[in-house]
Amino acid sequence: MADTGLEASWPLWEVFTQGAHGEPFAHAGSVHATDAELALQNARDVYARRGEAVNLWVVPATAITASAPSDAGPFFDPGNDKAYRHPQFYVAPRGVRIF
Amino acid sequence: MSDDTVVSNDATPTVFNPAGVRVPIIQNPLFEYLLRLGDDRLILGHRMSEWCGHGPILEEDIALSNIALDLIGHASSMLALAGTVEGQGRTEDALAYFREGVAFRNALIVELPNGDFAFTMMRQFLFDAYSVLLWDALSQAADARVAALAAKSLKEDKYHLRHSSEWVVRLGDGTDESHGRAQQALDALWRYTGELFDRDGVDDAVAVQGIVVDHAALYARWQGIVADVLRRATLVMPTDGAMRRGGRAGRHTEHLGHLLSVMQIVARSHPGAAW
Amino acid sequence: MDKTTSAPIDDLAHVAAFDARIAAGESIEPKDWMPERYRKQLTRMMSQHAHSEIVGMLPEGNWITRAPSLRRKLSLIAKVQDEAGHGLYIYCGTETLGVDRQELTEQLLDGRAKYSSIFNYPTLSWADMGVIGWLVDGAAIVNQTVLAKASYGPYARAMIRICKEENFHKRQGYEICTVLAKGTPAQKAMLQDAVNRFWWPSLAMFGPSDSNSPNSAELLKWRVKRKTNDELRQRFVNLTVPQAIALGITLPDPDLRHDEASGDWHFGEIDWAEFFEVIAGNGPCNRERLAARNKAHDEGKWVREAAAAHAAKHAGTPSSAAA
Numbered sequence: 074m075a076d077t078g079l080e081a082s083w084p085l086w087e088v089f090t091q092g093a094h095g096e097p098f099a100h101a102g103s104v105h106a107t108d109a110e111l112a113l114q115n116a117r118d119v120y121a122r123r124g125e126a127v128n129l130w131v132v133p134a135t136a137i138t139a140s141a142p143s144d145a146g147p148f149f150d151p152g153n154d155k156a157y158r159h160p161q162f163y164v165a166p167r168g169v170r171i172f
Numbered sequence: 173m174s175d176d177t178v179v180s181n182d183a184t185p186t187v188f189n190p191a192g193v194r195v196p197i198i199q200n201p202l203f204e205y206l207l208r209l210g211d212d213r214l215i216l217g218h219r220m221s222e223w224c225g226h227g228p229i230l231e232e233d234i235a236l237s238n239i240a241l242d243l244i245g246h247a248s249s250m251l252a253l254a255g256t257v258e259g260q261g262r263t264e265d266a267l268a269y270f271r272e273g274v275a276f277r278n279a280l281i282v283e284l285p286n287g288d289f290a291f292t293m294m295r296q297f298l299f300d301a302y303s304v305l306l307w308d309a310l311s312q313a314a315d316a317r318v319a320a321l322a323a324k325s326l327k328e329d330k331y332h333l334r335h336s337s338e339w340v341v342r343l344g345d346g347t348d349e350s351h352g353r354a355q356q357a358l359d360a361l362w363r364y365t366g367e368l369f370d371r372d373g374v375d376d377a378v379a380v381q382g383i384v385v386d387h388a389a390l391y392a393r394w395q396g397i398v399a400d401v402l403r404r405a406t407l408v409m410p411t412d413g414a415m416r417r418g419g420r421a422g423r424h425t426e427h428l429g430h431l432l433s434v435m436q437i438v439a440r441s442h443p444g445a446a447w
Numbered sequence: 448m449d450k451t452t453s454a455p456i457d458d459l460a461h462v463a464a465f466d467a468r469i470a471a472g473e474s475i476e477p478k479d480w481m482p483e484r485y486r487k488q489l490t491r492m493m494s495q496h497a498h499s500e501i502v503g504m505l506p507e508g509n510w511i512t513r514a515p516s517l518r519r520k521l522s523l524i525a526k527v528q529d530e531a532g533h534g535l536y537i538y539c540g541t542e543t544l545g546v547d548r549q550e551l552t553e554q555l556l557d558g559r560a561k562y563s564s565i566f567n568y569p570t571l572s573w574a575d576m577g578v579i580g581w582l583v584d585g586a587a588i589v590n591q592t593v594l595a596k597a598s599y600g601p602y603a604r605a606m607i608r609i610c611k612e613e614n615f616h617k618r619q620g621y622e623i624c625t626v627l628a629k630g631t632p633a634q635k636a637m638l639q640d641a642v643n644r645f646w647w648p649s650l651a652m653f654g655p656s657d658s659n660s661p662n663s664a665e666l667l668k669w670r671v672k673r674k675t676n677d678e679l680r681q682r683f684v685n686l687t688v689p690q691a692i693a694l695g696i697t698l699p700d701p702d703l704r705h706d707e708a709s710g711d712w713h714f715g716e717i718d719w720a721e722f723f724e725v726i727a728g729n730g731p732c733n734r735e736r737l738a739a740r741n742k743a744h745d746e747g748k749w750v751r752e753a754a755a756a757h758a759a760k761h762a763g764t765p766s767s768a769a770a
Contacts, residue, residue, distance in 0.1 A: 225508035228747025303563035346753025
């Protein structure tokens with residue numbers, strides 16, 4: 074059965090759920106939907122029906138920019154020679170509370 | 173839309189009401205009332221469950237199943253309470269699986285076959301709008317058990333209403349085909365909506381027990397919700413004509429018998445068995 | 448999805464790096480370089496799995512309206528709903544490999560794609576609901592627990608989610624069986640009859656011996672498959688026979704015997720001719736399953752179009768929720 078262009082436009086949305094208030098949102102998976110309202114409802118039914126989420130984000134998959142694997146080196150190299158980014162680099166005088 | 177002449181079985185004991193009309197004596201009005209609440213949702217939930225595996229898209233299959241589960245869950249709670257109130261040891265299963273069709277107290281609208289997706293969604297929407305308003309009213313009931321069940325069911329029904337109304341809008345304001353199907357569904361269902369707002373002796377009797385629902389107010393608010401969604405859906409609200417009724421007194425359509433044949437067959441084939 | 452076009456020498460380097468990542472137990476993610484063959488095999492394996500979940504809704508969906516108690520009705524609807532969800536998770540995972548769900552759906556509907564053989568058998572009594580949960584989900588769990596560590600990230604993550612949900616399915620099934628086994632003579636007979644029909648097809652679910660399975664070696668190398676078909680089948684039998692004994696039913700295998708030395712339950716010969724017939728489309732319900740899926744798809748077309756048309760008309764306006 075040939076599909077019309079109309080029907081083919083059920084685009085992909087990525088779903089992010091927040092497990093409990095205050096926690097970060099995590100990627101849960103995706104759903105297909107024609108608009109944001111349906112995407113939100115579908116996401117809730119698919120990824121949150123067991124009470125796993127208190128909050129949901131849905132984002133059209135096309136809106137997401139991802140790092141490319143070839144970026145891995147320049148983007149994410151932890152740079153173990155950059156100790157100045159870490160608290161342990163700094164010496165606090167004895168007996169003085171910093172916080 | 174409600175009148176004082178109530179259809180009754182010939183064997184039911186009767187009495188004259190203050191208006192001089194012969195009406196049945198209602199033995200246990202709270203039991204009758206809970207049956208109505210439970211049967212509406214049992215039958216509607218059963219109809220919804222018929223869509224499992226046959227929905228128009230995978231995501232919607234999951235959504236429809238959710239609604240079916242919620243409704244059957246509500247029904248189970250209502251019927252369990254009904255059995256307790258009746259005081260004859262009937263569980264929710266005994267009530268669901270071992271009553272004849274004429275003993276069911278659901279409104280006619282919920283027993284109609286699903287038809288196409290437009291008919292299913294339109295029926296769901298018209299019922300959801302009523303159910304949300306009803307549960308809202310019943311959350312104030314003097315009977316704490318009823319109030320608690322109402323409050324819980326209200327939460328879930330609000331989500332159903334959101335779902336069904338958004339679909340009515342998308343079908344009404346979608347393609348020419350979907351618009352035509354939605355309007356046709358609305359026109360066919362309208363004559364079944366009046367029954368939802370009927371008031372009879374059972375309602376009067378439970379009002380005395382603190383379960384008070386202002387049917388006229390409910391109806392007005394329901395019309396408001398429906399008008400708003402139909403406007404967004406570019407659909408025409410049908411004019412009121414003769415309303416089909418009888419479900420609250422066990423006078424059902426021919427559809428209910430077939431539905432119950434399927435629903436009850438396994439249980440009835442093994443009377444007394446546990447599952 | 449990017450396709451790396453590179454000279455053969457680059458390819459060799461890429462392949463070596465890829466093999467090293469696999470050997471190190473790393474997860475391959477959607478945008479990572481992967482051999483075309485890996486992409487193809489994963490797509491085939493994942494889509495078959497997703498199709499199985501969707502078709503699997505039908506034999507059980509067949510008894511929803513006849514479930515004999517409200518509790519069983521609720522459980523069965525929830526189970527079938529979960530299967531829809533599992534299909535959805537895996538379709539979404541498959542889409543990360545560069546294929547559209549539309550395309551996958553078409554492959555299923557016109558008979559090009561395969562799905563698990565077991566779903567081509569009819570469900571003839573309520574007891575089948577118990578037996579399917581116990582044996583078929585039981586077999587799926589043996590397969591799936593291993594897949595949770597598959598090398599392809601999206602597949603492994605989908606499987607972790609699925610395994611969590613799958614536990615309730617098998618327990619539900621076994622509970623139904625237990626109640627029937629302790630029930631009336633008619634219920635016990637119903638259970639035994641269901642087991643007689645589903646035992647051998649459940650064993651065949653694991654697929655033929657790997658020497659007869661063309662894809663196995665590659666999938667094992669790439670950590671997409673972790674155990675052989677025979678190993679998984681034996682594990683399933685060892686787990687299940689004691690459960691059958693506890694139910695007091697007889698498994699339809701006169702050759703079934705316990706080997707003290709290995710601890711394995713040895714079983715009889717599987718009828719592979721029947722299995723291949725079913726895979727080829729000549730099982731009891733193949734045509735009916737595909738017809739049902741095609742009907743749902745065809746009748747749903749105007750609905751999908753309506754939603755898309757509505758979205759196109761209102762693109763750019765903020766979506767407003769009702770009520």
